[in-house]
Amino acid sequence: MGLAIGRSLARAGREVLVLEAETAMGTVTSSRNSEVIHAGIYYPPGSLKAIFCVEGRRRLYPFCRSRFIPHSQIGKLLVAAEDAEISTLQRLFQRAGQNGVDDLRWLSASEAKAMEPALRCAGAILSPSTGIVDSHALMLAYRGELEEAGGMIAFGSRVMQGEVTPTGIRLEVDQEGSMDLLCRTVVNCAGLGAQGVAASIRGVPSESIPPLHFAKGNYFGLSGKAPFHHLIYPMPGGGGAGVHLTLDLAGRARFGPDVEWVNKIDYAVDPRRADSFYAAIRRYWPALPDKALVPDYSGVRPKLYDNPNGDADFVIQSEEAHGVTGLVNLYGIESPGLTSSLAIAEYVKQVVVDFNYRQPPQDRLPSLLHQEEEKSEYALGS
Numbered sequence: 001m002g003l004a005i006g007r008s009l010a011r012a013g014r015e016v017l018v019l020e021a022e023t024a025m026g027t028v029t030s031s032r033n034s035e036v037i038h039a040g041i042y043y044p045p046g047s048l049k050a051i052f053c054v055e056g057r058r059r060l061y062p063f064c065r066s067r068f069i070p071h072s073q074i075g076k077l078l079v080a081a082e083d084a085e086i087s088t089l090q091r092l093f094q095r096a097g098q099n100g101v102d103d104l105r106w107l108s109a110s111e112a113k114a115m116e117p118a119l120r121c122a123g124a125i126l127s128p129s130t131g132i133v134d135s136h137a138l139m140l141a142y143r144g145e146l147e148e149a150g151g152m153i154a155f156g157s158r159v160m161q162g163e164v165t166p167t168g169i170r171l172e173v174d175q176e177g178s179m180d181l182l183c184r185t186v187v188n189c190a191g192l193g194a195q196g197v198a199a200s201i202r203g204v205p206s207e208s209i210p211p212l213h214f215a216k217g218n219y220f221g222l223s224g225k226a227p228f229h230h231l232i233y234p235m236p237g238g239g240g241a242g243v244h245l246t247l248d249l250a251g252r253a254r255f256g257p258d259v260e261w262v263n264k265i266d267y268a269v270d271p272r273r274a275d276s277f278y279a280a281i282r283r284y285w286p287a288l289p290d291k292a293l294v295p296d297y298s299g300v301r302p303k304l305y306d307n308p309n310g311d312a313d314f315v316i317q318s319e320e321a322h323g324v325t326g327l328v329n330l331y332g333i334e335s336p337g338l339t340s341s342l343a344i345a346e347y348v349k350q351v352v353v354d355f356n357y358r359q360p361p362q363d364r365l366p367s368l369l370h371q372e373e374e375k376s377e378y379a380l381g382s
Contacts, residue, residue, distance in 0.1 A: 001030070001189045001333055001341060003142035003153075008345035010149035012353050014185070018151065019173060021158040021193065026139045029191045030338070032267070032299025034219075034246045034257070037061070037071065037131040038336040041078070042236060045098040046362070048314040052340035052347070054100050055369045057129065059342040069137045070249050076130035076231040077112060079121040081283040086123050088235045093125055100366075103128055118227040120286050130231060134249060135338060142341075162186075164203025164324050171201075185352055189330040192265065192302045198329050208322040210315055210331050213303040217257025218269045220277050221296040224289070226253035234284055243280040254296050255281055261306060269295035304332040314340075316347070319357045326357060343369055 002018050003025065010016040022028065037057055043049035064071040080089040096104055105126040107115070112124035143153065157175040171181045190197045195212045198204050226245065234242035243255055255277055274293045281288050304312040315331040322329065328351055330344075337344070346369055351359055360368055 001191070001330065001337060001344065002187075003139055003146060004341040004345040005187055005189055005348045006151050006153075007142050007146040007149065008349040009185075009187075009352065010146050010151035012349050014353070016146065016149075016151035017181070018146070018153045019157040019159060019171075020153055020155045021190070023156050025143060025153070025155075026136065029299060029302070029334075030139060031135055032217075032297060033135070033335065033338060034244075034254075035132050035135045035248065035338070036076075036231065036246060037073075037129075037133050038339045039076070039096070039101050039103075039127045039129045040099045040336070041092055041096040041101055041104075041125075041127060043095075043099065043336075044311070044313075045095065048316065048362070048365075049336060049340070050099045051362075051365050051369070052314065052343040053336040055366065056336070056340035056343035058370075060133070060339060061131070063141075063342060064133060064138070067141045069141055070134040071131055072249060073129065073131040074230060074247065076127040076233055077107070077116065077119070078125040078127065078233045078235075079112065079119065079284050080123045081121055081234060083122045085235045089123055089125060096125075096127075101127070101129070116228055116230060116232070118285055118287060119232065120284055126230075132231075132247065132249060133338070138338075138341075159190075159197050159200065162197075162201035164201065164327075169201065169324070169326055183326070185326045185328070187328045187330070187348060187352070189333065189348075191333060192300060194302065194329060194331050194333075201324075201327070204322055204324055204327070204329075208317060208329075210304045211306075212331075213306040214262045214265060215301040215303045215334075216260040216262045216266070216298055217301060218260060218273055218298045219254050219256035219296040220269070220274055220293040222253040222255065223292050223294055225251070227287075228253070228285075232284060234280070243277055245281070245285070255293065256296075257299065262300070265300050267298045267300075269298050271295050301334040302332055303334065314344075316344075316351070316359070318351050318359050320359060328352065328357070 006016045006018040040054035080086045107124040157173050160172045160174050162171040169183045169186045173179045188197045198209050232245040236242050317329040319325050
């Protein structure tokens, strides 16, 4: 997210330095996901997740086409594994329409099976605008355009502490020794570390910082070729979108993520979790062979709640929320953060440059973002 926001601000004429705590880009949340371009189906209408996902997806496909970023509009089937889940599928269909996703197609069980013969379901929805993208190539494109616009990246630069001063926000950065930076603007988009960065800046009210909970998502790969040509998503639940099947750009299949609430960040995948994966997957793919799943990788979502049945929106705070001029905090940027990245970056640019650290009314966001999209060069391909 830092690369996308830095690119947007640099192209708007701001002097930008991206502080990256790691020694390479995208080694945490940005590269530990399904690499799915989401349509915008699941999120409450009017939420930031819904607005940014739909607008981000509209921007992302033409951006990828014009930059030759590997991607594929492969499509997704949301499946009700049994009759009792049809009502949930219907609610998702209605919610998607409210979010502006108007290309969904309702499928009977026989129609879905005609598309994917190995599938077992009572009904399904086809989402043709769902796709997959090479997240590393996307980040490289963001970095290239950030640097082309005069922005810079400082790797191995961890924010240790900061202070709100009359002339700006002072940050103490550990980069092979202590370094002080006086910043006119600080955009805190540190993902899993965002709460820690905010808490380290003296002058930021502690009550403005939401709680952070770690929801680990484990992935298992499939040994052998999957008999599917679309992404397959079961009904959501338990704090996630369900153990779904995704395909990468090489056609390899993987399953996940599940939801494992943890107290610390640990990316090891426990092979014993495969038992629950087999049970979940066989609800929609009964023919999954024994011993076909192998531990792959994991990621950790920065959740703002610890209720498995709850939901939380993206939180983007400016001066109105915490009282600090020049500070924008982003919390809980989980899925659909990758899909939303161009839209979130445009929004932060508007907050900083166009609205002078004030947030535009949320009900105006779709029109504001779309106006900016029409001015951009990559909108021509849409």
